[in-house]
Amino acid sequence: xxxxxxxxxxxxxxxxxxxxxxxxxxxxxxxxxxxxxxxxxxxxxxxxxxxxxxxxxxxxxxxxxxxxxxxxxxxxxxxxxxxxxxxxxxxxxxxxxxxxxxxxxxxxxxxxxxxxxxxxx
Numbered sequence: 833x834x835x836x837x838x839x840x841x842x843x844x845x846x847x848x849x850x851x852x853x854x855x856x857x858x859x860x861x862x863x864x865x866x867x868x869x870x871x872x873x874x875x876x877x878x879x880x881x882x883x884x885x886x887x888x889x890x891x892x893x894x895x896x897x898x899x900x901x902x903x904x905x906x907x908x909x910x911x912x913x914x915x916x917x918x919x920x921x922x923x924x925x926x927x928x929x930x931x932x933x934x935x936x937x938x939x940x941x942x943x944x945x946x947x948x949x950x951x952x953x
Contacts, residue, residue, distance in 0.1 A: 857885030859892055861948040867894070867910065868949055874898075874906035883913075887946055890914060890923045899933025907933065911943040920944035 864887060877896040884892045891913040898906040909930050914920055916927040925944040932941045 856883070856891065859885040859887040861887075861946070864892065864910065864946055864948055868908075872896075872908055874903035877908070878903045878906040884910070887912070888924055890925075892946065897932050897934075899938065900936045905933045907931075909943060910949055911945045914944050916942040916944045926950040 863885075867884065874896075878898040879902075880896045882894045882896075884894055886892070893911065893913045895909045895911070896906050897909070907930070909932070912920065912923055912925050914923065914925075920927055923944065924947055926947050927942050928945045928950060929940050929942050931938040
């Protein structure tokens, strides 16, 4: 039993740095526009958050919130993983307000979005 436990600890110790070292995909404006325009499977993506890669050195994520009629009301919001405000401006992002489904209603929420997506979802 000790040998198995010791082997698992060693395996985890060597595997963790290799997994952590995976570089983020570098995203271009064209990559972001293409991703935002492509259709997505609402049922498969509802309630998920996906790290897309880095754009201008900042992590870009896609959130897929849904309200009470899921998956029909699942939306995709592509944004920088940073709060709206001064940090957003330093990245060259724009602050946009999106309608986000919550329970049986929607709420408005601000996001820091890459400028190329400022008028898109």
